[in-house]
Amino acid sequence: MSEAPLAARPPAQQDPLPAAWPDHLRALPALIEAAGLVSFDFFDTLFIRPLADAEDAFDILGESRGIADFRARRRAAQAGAFRVMQQEKRGEIDLDGIYRCFDGLPDAAAVRDAEYALEQEITLPNPEMIAVFRAALAQGKPVVVTSDMYLRAPWFTALMRRHGLPEVPLFISADRDCTKRDFGALFDLLSAETGVPKERILHIGDNAASDIGKARERGLVAFHYREPRLPPRCKGISPAASLARALIRNHQQEVPPGSLRELGFQKGGPAALGFLDWIAGAARRDGIEHILFVSRDGHILRRMAEQVRPEALPPSSYLLGSRVAFTLAAMTPANFESHLPFLLSGADGLSPAELLARIDVPAPGASVLRDLGLGPETRFRHDQPEPMRGLLKAWRWEILKIARRNRRGLLRHLLELGLRPGQRVALVDVGWNGTTQEAFVAALRGLMPLDVTGYYFCLADSEDARRRRALMPMESLVGPDSVSPGMLAAIHANRVAAEFFFSAPHDPVIGYRDDAGGVVAVEDPGRAPTDGIQAMARELEEGMLDFARHHTGWTRRLGLRADPLGLAMPLLEEMADGSWADHSGLRLVRNFDSWASSANHTMWLTDYAARP
Known part of the structure; x- marks a missing residue:
């Protein structure tokens, strides 16, 4: 795979971040300006999935392949791949290694390819962080992607091309055989390979431990990105429900x-x-x-x-x-009185005119109200219903009309x-x-x-x-x-x-x-x-x-x-x-x-x- 050289880039042609930065990103302009290199975490930072939990993708895959327990089996295979990694004294796993650890999965290669394709389908640019990415490029800053992931660099390159993003150097744990999360060795490699001192590298990521804690531990400047409308994780929900909770992302x-x-x-x-x-x-x-x-x-x-x-x-x-x-349409002279409780329901505080307006019946004049012992300002009280009941009975033919x-x-x-x-x-x-x-x-x-x-x-x-x-x-x-x-x-x-x-x-x-x-x-x-x-x-x-x-x-x-x-x-x-x-x-x-x-x-x- 050819990667773009690490160099200052010409101003981006699309959508640099506007001058008004949102509150949760307000510290970034100064940090980017001071940085010699800007590193972006990939998942849940530069790109996001419309899922409440990343592993819900396993349920989607299992549903599409008709494998009811696929999520549990996929997690077990990943745990097995980590055991093999430790035995072989390597620093990271990859997707091929995970599928080699599946126990009795028919057509494992086809399922692996389906997972690869599914991740391409559901991993989408995060609009606000893509704008930051473009803004850094527009300022001429060298930009890289630094990610812990079992997918290899060609997957990332294909996805960025798919969404029209410029190619940048990729520091992916599956390719580099070291990670951010364990000892921060991927950050050491980033500095050594680019020649940029650690204190001049700004890393932007969402994970408090690997993106922030480990980056600072290794001497980098780190910005903790918090997605504004990240849904809370919700266990045991279906793929359709996970998508519903996270689609706003x-x-x-x-x-x-x-x-x-x-x-x-x-x-x-x-x-x-x-x-x-x-x-x-x-x-x-x-x-x-x-x-x-x-x-x-x-x-x-x-x-x-x-x-x-x-x-x-x-x-x-x-x-x-x-x-x-419908109740009015069902009302007849024979059943009129049985409907009086309905006509008086929810009427506390209503005047005679208001009571009748609810059913589109014109109110009687002041003299009729007076004869009934009511006035225009009389208010219905549920504990004293008789005056208003009397009004409804007297006005029954207008109501029946x-x-x-x-x-x-x-x-x-x-x-x-x-x-x-x-x-x-x-x-x-x-x-x-x-x-x-x-x-x-x-x-x-x-x-x-x-x-x-x-x-x-x-x-x-x-x-x-x-x-x-x-x-x-x-x-x-x-x-x-x-x-x-x-x-x-x-x-x-x-x-x-x-x-x-x-x-x-x-x-x-x-x-x-x-x-x-x-x-x-x-x-x-x-x-x-x-x-x-x-x-x-x-x-x-x-x-x-x-x-x-x-x-x-x-x-x-x-x-x-x-x-x-x-x-x-x-x-x-x-x-x-x-x-x-x-x-x-x-x-x-x-x-x-x-x-x-x-x-x-x-x-x-x-x-x-x-x-x-």
């Missing part, structure tokens, strides 16, 4: 840190994509003919299905509606979506107790017979959920069979977080109006300021879609199996411990719940947080 420049877009990319996107994968599998198993993504919870799922996984699902539609819209309009609108909407009587459909909702499905099924009676199965992100282990499960087909990605009782209870306590992640950038649909061009949804904007909540939902949603596109591209390229629960787990963990409420963007969200909103009080999203 390769998209740092596209996704602003601390933004709602980042939150969508890291938490909401994996949960939504995992849920969509689960829905696709359940729909195939259940013979579903049409999927109805209920607004607003189904908005991101419908967009994701159309843009990212169009082949994965049966025909699907975005069903305009809600528990409110809206109910009839909703019933007609719902039927027309279903027909416009192309649904046919008797179809097997799935109603997709976030959760939590099946109330929306129950209301939808009730609204369909005498309207259009459909065979409805409920698919939920999460179902609580509550008495209401168990009762409905006994009456209706309902399944969920997250529930008593998939997570512990304690975690499920904590997720349910923080359910508003999931509701916001899955919320559409439009107001809740509470009914329907006929229009010449078709059915028009009636939306409830609430009765209190929301400070751009729809723009926040759009930003969150776009981050979720970005994630889904990138993750799907990787899983298809690598042939990874779906892991719905594994993808959802980062969001579930934040919900379970309530840490979602610490996000600066979510702390700005107020009056998200239109049903309970009132001009008389403000509810911040974080008011709903439940800490352990």
Whole structure:
């Protein structure tokens, strides 16, 4: 292999680091300026893998080759290679030596070549450190790569060429038979071979022991690089889940840190994509003919299905509606009074006009209110419900007028979506107790017979959920069979977080109006300021879609199996411990719940947080 000579280089033609260095790299310009040579660690510094743990690559390889225990066997082979190395009094191992130590691996050479190729595929430039690399070259500094690795120099050269990077001298432990990690001998070799005194060599790396401790021990100047959004290691997760947790590493420049877009990319996107994968599998198993993504919870799922996984699902539609819209559509003179508890639910602090606005019913005039012992400023109290119950009973025919309009609108909407009587459909909702499905099924009676199965992100282990499960087909990605009782209870306590992640950038649909061009949804904007909540939902949603596109591209390229629960787990963990409420963007969200909103009080999203 020919290597570029160690010399000052002409200014780089691409992307030198801008003048504004990020805080965690602020010390580097002066260090580079003073250095006679700049050495870069390779893995987790100059290049990174979109994995939560580097050894998750072994699981990807095992999955692709159909070797269930490959990770354990690969680790054992590497340990064996180290024993042989010590017996032969060498300083490092290489990939060939590892595969010679495999016990009974069929076609070991082919698997070795597959590992070589996989590492080429998943090892990608770290944008911010590549910028530092180019900046050092642009200043005319000699630059080298110094890495402890069992892969040899041709692998590194091929990868750097693949990504359009200039060739620089390589000090790779597998070629040089010495390492950084053991005694720092690779640093001694670097200084001796380049002729640059150790005190004038700047080494940049991520490993506190080998890159920093050993470099300084051998007399080099060392800069400890800490990747800003390095995910914590997580043992025992699938390759698809590892990729989901670490994908942000390769998209740092596209996704602003601390933004709602980042939150969508890291938490909401994996949960939504995992849920969509689960829905696709359940729909195939259940013979579903049409999927109805209920607004607003189904908005991101419908967009994701159309843009990212169009082949994965049966025909699907975005069903305009809600528990409110469906409950009103099911309301008749015969069952009106049984719906009074629903109409009064969540109404604490609401005025008469606000109570009725939630169902798109105009409030009575002052004289009617006076006759009922109410005034425009009367506030509902749950411990004194009778005055407002009296209002609803007195105004029943106005309410039933809206109910009839909703019933007609719902039927027309279903027909416009192309649904046919008797179809097997799935109603997709976030959760939590099946109330929306129950209301939808009730609204369909005498309207259009459909065979409805409920698919939920999460179902609580509550008495209401168990009762409905006994009456209706309902399944969920997250529930008593998939997570512990304690975690499920904590997720349910923080359910508003999931509701916001899955919320559409439009107001809740509470009914329907006929229009010449078709059915028009009636939306409830609430009765209190929301400070751009729809723009926040759009930003969150776009981050979720970005994630889904990138993750799907990787899983298809690598042939990874779906892991719905594994993808959802980062969001579930934040919900379970309530840490979602610490996000600066979510702390700005107020009056998200239109049903309970009132001009008389403000509810911040974080008011709903439940800490352990």
